[in-house]
Amino acid sequence: MTATVGASASAVQEHKSHLRTLVGTGIGNAVEWYDWAIYATFAPFIASALFSKSDPTSAILSTLAIFAVGFVARPFGGFVFGWIGDRIGRKTSMTFAVALGAFGSLLIGIAPTFESVGVFASIMLLLARLIQGLAHGGELPSSQTYLSEMAPKEKRGFWATLIYTSGTVGILFGTLLGAVLSGVLSKADMAAWGWRIPFLIGGALGVYALVMRARMKETEAFEAETVKEKHEPMWPQIFRHRKQALQVIGLTVGLTVIYYVWGVVAPSYASTTLKMDRGAALWASVVGNIVFIAALPFWGRLSDRIGRKPVLIASAAGSALMHFPMTWLLKDSPWQLAVGMSVMLFFIAGAAAIVPAVYAELFPTKIRTVGVGVPYSICVAAFGGTAPYLQTWLASIGQGGLFNVYAIVLLAVGIAFVFTIPETKGKDLTH
Template sequence: MSTPRPHTATQANGSAPGTRPPRSKIVKTLIGTGAGNAVEWYDWAIYATFASFIASQLFSKQDPSSAFLATLAIFAVGFVARPLGGFIFGWIGDKAGRKVSLTLCVGLASLGSLAIGLTPTYDSIGAGASLMLLIARLVQGLAHGGELPSAQTYLSEMAPPSRRGYWASLIYASGTVGILFGTLLGAVLSSAMPESAMAAYGWRIPFLLGAVFGLVALVMRSRMEESELFESEAAAHDAVIPGHPAPARGGLFADLARHWRQALQVIGLTVGLTVAYYVWGVSTPAYAINVLKIDAAEALWAGVAANLVFIVALPLWGRLSDRIGRKPVLLISGIGSAFLFFPATWFVHDSALQVGLAMSAMLVFIAGSASIMPAVYSELFPTAVRTIGVAIPYALCVAAFGGTAAYLQAGFGVWFGDAGPTAFALYTVALLLVGAATALSLREGRGVDLSNR
């Protein structure tokens, strides 16, 4: 009778400890994940960039203000669909595989972009145009609800444990590249085309390009390898030893209920990050243009420069977390962002230089949490429920806090008058401190084998 071999721990990417995965595998993983993620963030952002043109073409022209508000309302509907997308694609990711979920997400998002780019005008088919837009954004909302958790889980499982924080920084870096490309494309098209041409057909070009980019990313993702950690978990579950029943696996909701504490930690870690990132990574140039009356082109270029600083800072924080741990980086990031929030807000008065410097300073600290959050999320859950365990609380949090950030930022100004900006800053700082407090409750995940979680 032979003696069973002892189990040998493997890295998250399936290779033996101390070895590096093949270069071709690294390239496929990073390019496929990053390209698809950039396309999805691009798809999401260009809707807001071209909202005024969408309103004029796909809604009634009788009341332009109502048409623009309806366009923004449909943008919000996309956030509402994200939790459902997180549930659907989280379940697919944990049952059929991370690669399957990622491929479906980018394909669905690109289908939504294609639909928007080809939707007939309101003058052609009436309210049907608005309905088609609504359906397309719902489809994209579902895809985006599944994209981030699936990409975060896949990348974390494929990364060598000693470099998981560094690899995780690709998520926000690639996403920000997608947003910046969409913004620059909007600036180029608006400068190169007459406004009449932009209104007639120019606004459709970015959406059609999004569909093409998505097709390319779809091909890339179809060629990626499945996470070996997922495959080994599935094989262990399916294996049947003679004389022993197959390993039991609880129902979906039972599995989630057993990990309610980790789900709350995902929410606690995300609330401050999502609002702070929206304020300093996205909306500050618009605030400078509309409220402070700073030159639009200068404010937008300041925002682009600050986001380039953000992209550079992300991998540096990721590397640091692989050296000193996730918790110290999360605490430095959260407390530093909270401490700097008011001074950065007061610093911005009347110049684009102030906008760029304040955004850059804040985004350097925000990058600390953003860079490693995918790794931190994945280190909270076991393999069997890792995707859906992250997807549902994350999507609910982003919908509830990220989706309402713009509304609350404007609403506080209406409700509290001159004290509105201070009230919104207090709200954001409180959420950042919630994130720092949540970080204190975490088990350190630096260098751990995810198969032991």
């Protein structure tokens, strides 16, 4: 009986520890994705408030360019926070990252308008995005590494789905908030002050995530390392694992572009370029993201049964095959946007569900955070960060089809790289 009670108490403690891990990781990751989603969603209002109104097209392109510039800081964030994660601890890296991200969101929420301070408003926006880029460049690899090391190895694919699940919840919350504000506030109020509300909320959520992460414990894999292993020179290790770094880039290029197209900027693209009603476009996006969240655990569990590589291939191939049909379907109706996003996000979910685990499984413990963070951030900056701008610009000159070809080529690159990686299902990350 004593043994049974002890085992029961141990199980309760383990359950609480797992819950703390999932909530602490998820809330911080959700805030990061929320920040990036609301920027894309409210880009037209940001352009109107923080840039000159004399040329609306130039203003929106400048706003999207700063969206891309924010990605430039991500590789630096990947290295800085990756170094912290591999030297000081995963928990410390995650905590610092979410604090810095919240500060950047707050800066955008209180930024003065172009009419009141001129170009300084645009500069403040740029500074805030660089701060967020630095923080978010460290957030994702730190949280991916932490979650992968805390997960039971036979369920790591399923646990890894938390990254995109929580991230999509953040996007969904931002999208719903945008739809509600667009319905409740007049266009004049939205342009004047309504667009600031989501950024101020983002700052407050970041503070809450900071408190949650401060209560988390460090991973056993990191604590099992010796002091000597934690202080090995970083750059030689990065060079030694250059093949794995290249594999991270190759696996990410297609996913990051196709995801930003269909999962993040599709509602804004539909309303600005296709002239769809903004509120209706946002509600259509909600439908697509709910489908995405529902698909993630399916793919995650499947990868734990049949392996990572078949799921990655199915995801990229399905996304490539359906991209043109769903693009042709999308015209000016919200139902078309809802169907297009749902179909594409179902297939995108395959790779999105498990890449956090795949990345972590490619590297040893002593280089895992920075090994994932630097190449991943470079890839997302170079390809994901430029995707909205490139899509909008090509559409503005009547060459939107070129962007679709570009996206499919990158997905094909991803499939090719799948064949270069080992099958890592069930790998022990403590070695």
